[in-house]
Amino acid sequence: MIRRPQSPLSRYLAPTMGVVAAIALGLALARAEPIATREGLLPPGTELNEDVLDQPTELFASELAGGKRSYLLNLGDLLFSSPAILGGVARQAGISCATCHQQGSNNAKLFIPGLSRRPGTFDTTGALFNPKADNGVFDAVRVPSLRGAKYLAPYTHDGRFATLREFTRHAIVNEFAGPEPSPQVLDALVNYIQEISFLPNPKLAAGGRLSPEASEAAHRGEALFNKPFRRDAAMSCASCHKPDSAFVDHQVHDVGTGGWIKTPTLLNANFNTPYFHDGRYDGYDQVVDYFDRRFDIGLSESERRDLVAYLNAVGDAKEPVTRNSVQAEFDELAQFASVLETAIREHNRESVALTVDVVGSEWRELGEKIPPQSDTSVRGGIAERRQARAAVRGLVLTLRQVEMAVATNDFDQAAQVYADYRQQVVAAATDLKRAEPWSLFNPPVYEAHVTAMRRLAGLAQ
Amino acid sequence: MSRPTNIMLRVAASLLLFAMVAFAGRAQAADSLAKGAADYKPFAVERIGIALAGAKDLQAAVKAGDVKAAQAAWIKSRKGWEAAEPITGEFFAKLDEAIDAWPDAKQGYHAIEAALFAGKLDGLAAPVDKLVADLGEFDKQLKAPSFKFSPQGLINGATKLAYEIGENKSKGGESPNAGTSLSDMFENVEGVEAVYKIAFHSTLKARDPKLAGRIIEKIEDVEKLVKVKDLKNVDQPALKKAGEELAVLLQNSAAKLKLKKPAVGE
Numbered sequence: 247m248i249r250r251p252q253s254p255l256s257r258y259l260a261p262t263m264g265v266v267a268a269i270a271l272g273l274a275l276a277r278a279e280p281i282a283t284r285e286g287l288l289p290p291g292t293e294l295n296e297d298v299l300d301q302p303t304e305l306f307a308s309e310l311a312g313g314k315r316s317y318l319l320n321l322g323d324l325l326f327s328s329p330a331i332l333g334g335v336a337r338q339a340g341i342s343c344a345t346c347h348q349q350g351s352n353n354a355k356l357f358i359p360g361l362s363r364r365p366g367t368f369d370t371t372g373a374l375f376n377p378k379a380d381n382g383v384f385d386a387v388r389v390p391s392l393r394g395a396k397y398l399a400p401y402t403h404d405g406r407f408a409t410l411r412e413f414t415r416h417a418i419v420n421e422f423a424g425p426e427p428s429p430q431v432l433d434a435l436v437n438y439i440q441e442i443s444f445l446p447n448p449k450l451a452a453g454g455r456l457s458p459e460a461s462e463a464a465h466r467g468e469a470l471f472n473k474p475f476r477r478d479a480a481m482s483c484a485s486c487h488k489p490d491s492a493f494v495d496h497q498v499h500d501v502g503t504g505g506w507i508k509t510p511t512l513l514n515a516n517f518n519t520p521y522f523h524d525g526r527y528d529g530y531d532q533v534v535d536y537f538d539r540r541f542d543i544g545l546s547e548s549e550r551r552d553l554v555a556y557l558n559a560v561g562d563a564k565e566p567v568t569r570n571s572v573q574a575e576f577d578e579l580a581q582f583a584s585v586l587e588t589a590i591r592e593h594n595r596e597s598v599a600l601t602v603d604v605v606g607s608e609w610r611e612l613g614e615k616i617p618p619q620s621d622t623s624v625r626g627g628i629a630e631r632r633q634a635r636a637a638v639r640g641l642v643l644t645l646r647q648v649e650m651a652v653a654t655n656d657f658d659q660a661a662q663v664y665a666d667y668r669q670q671v672v673a674a675a676t677d678l679k680r681a682e683p684w685s686l687f688n689p690p691v692y693e694a695h696v697t698a699m700r701r702l703a704g705l706a707q
Numbered sequence: 708m709s710r711p712t713n714i715m716l717r718v719a720a721s722l723l724l725f726a727m728v729a730f731a732g733r734a735q736a737a738d739s740l741a742k743g744a745a746d747y748k749p750f751a752v753e754r755i756g757i758a759l760a761g762a763k764d765l766q767a768a769v770k771a772g773d774v775k776a777a778q779a780a781w782i783k784s785r786k787g788w789e790a791a792e793p794i795t796g797e798f799f800a801k802l803d804e805a806i807d808a809w810p811d812a813k814q815g816y817h818a819i820e821a822a823l824f825a826g827k828l829d830g831l832a833a834p835v836d837k838l839v840a841d842l843g844e845f846d847k848q849l850k851a852p853s854f855k856f857s858p859q860g861l862i863n864g865a866t867k868l869a870y871e872i873g874e875n876k877s878k879g880g881e882s883p884n885a886g887t888s889l890s891d892m893f894e895n896v897e898g899v900e901a902v903y904k905i906a907f908h909s910t911l912k913a914r915d916p917k918l919a920g921r922i923i924e925k926i927e928d929v930e931k932l933v934k935v936k937d938l939k940n941v942d943q944p945a946l947k948k949a950g951e952e953l954a955v956l957l958q959n960s961a962a963k964l965k966l967k968k969p970a971v972g973e
Contacts, residue, residue, distance in 0.1 A: 286876070286880070286883065286938060286939075329944070330944060337944060338939075338941075339875075340875050603944065603947075603948070606947075606951065607947070610874070619800065619804055620796075620803065620807055620808045620809055621808070621809065621810065622804065623810070623811035624811075632972045633972065635972045636970040636971060636972025639870055639971040640970070642870070642951060643870065643954055643955050643958060643971070646951040646952060646954075646955050647955050650955060694811075695810070695811075699810045701811075702809075702811075702817065702821050705821035705822045705825070706822070706824065706825045706884045
């Protein structure tokens, strides 16, 4: 018989635990010495821009029409925020569709070394997320906004997919190595994306014409936008960017930027930098300059300024950004968690597990926005912070109990625990609002926290 | 004696007997838990001892200007600390704040870690001295005969740590510069395991063997998930789920142990 050295823990174990201790001891001995690594799954220098203070505004067509969010929309929104539908590194690193398309918009600061040429761009055929799709070419493209996507077919920068459904499946399976999505998953995701509306723009009237709210310069630019080019009278800016058709023509064109590229919309484009399919330009002045040279339009300096003013007017939006808060997070999580009601009733294990994972993770993130006592960059509110963190963690564990009940086919118990969860949420709202002044939702607290992080990073340089 | 009086006396006697049995049962459980908590103390003493010894090695290495030895000593100290984490914040909040502050680390492990693992020893003497002093104080308070762990505090600490094991470390975790996030998790699991097995398992097994068995199984599940080559190989979603399930089971055990449901706030 081989005698193994005694684990330190086993010295303290009661003799009655012999069998259990032996199993645990075996496991303890079998484990390899952990290899310390300074690297996570994502390359150093990665910026996911998980900003907590301001978020792109997200509006849904059904709500704008005076209706409500459907179950399908909520499920789709949930899936969009779920790393579980992706595979490989994305799933492990907690990356979801919403990481790149924040609130259904873009993510202009996203930068992943090796995959991004500049912030806001991403190589969808790089090796990190799906080695099988690696084409050996560094061909990063900008992350597009999905606002108004239902009007913007075909999809991807080169328009290779006719439908959102095809594109969504492609993104999951080929770009991010996820498992083949079920029809239910695709239905929900497509429904969610189709619900994401363009943001209202008071400078635009019907038919894509400028309203009186736009500046005089913008109106002069509008005329130039529709004016035929001097070298080709059949063409103008508006012949591709059709004002009455969401400023697209649903075609691909070779405008000398590297192949056949889909006409992008100009709506809300002020908030979808950088520009061109590869994100080469930061501003409209560069875009106008490029096309002026490409098509030899012969714009004067003042005309260029007017066109830029026009693009700024067309690309504008009312309230493009929403300040994040405890309340905003609560509202979103209430919508997400509402999926459970139907999923439990229908004994839909997959949806219950998914919802518990996503909502639980979101609660965890919210909880981390309430700094613990050990984060000494934040002063005061220790009792409130402790209470709020305990409340959030309690919610995470109650949700997990729902999933555990479903796993044992006890749907009645799951429904009861979910009812308890809803009661707990009400109490947690009070706790979190009390702690909000000392949370990362408060700009000075956020700044102090980020400064501490930067200081730590500086020490490590 | 009249018949009704006789019946009343019998009922009263039965109630008294029931109360005495219940009280005796509760007292027995309390005794068992108190013994479990006392049995756990040597484990905590040992692990804090490792943390302190490592910190002293670190102090010597910094004085000697030996970066590699200092880094190794930091890791050694850290391992001891992480295994004791179920009790550090729960029973020694102020010292925990001084020793393990993050990210505003002007003192403690993380202030030292950032510079040390960038290969810099300049300016580390003072925070290292402070770490040794704080861990020394921790060790002293812990070893004091008058100090006793409460079963409630132990179940709180273990539940909280089970929850925290599931926090996503894929971006480097709490110790990205030292690269010990996986080791941290590993020691954390051992810390939770120690609290449960030493302080609670035998009592719970007598009261609810099924639940006791599920907790053991779940601890083993979590162990398997952190027993991997490196941080990149940790199945983070599975670990989060398993950590939460373990925390839920520990919460459920509290009722069986006649303890309050553990909060997992800090």
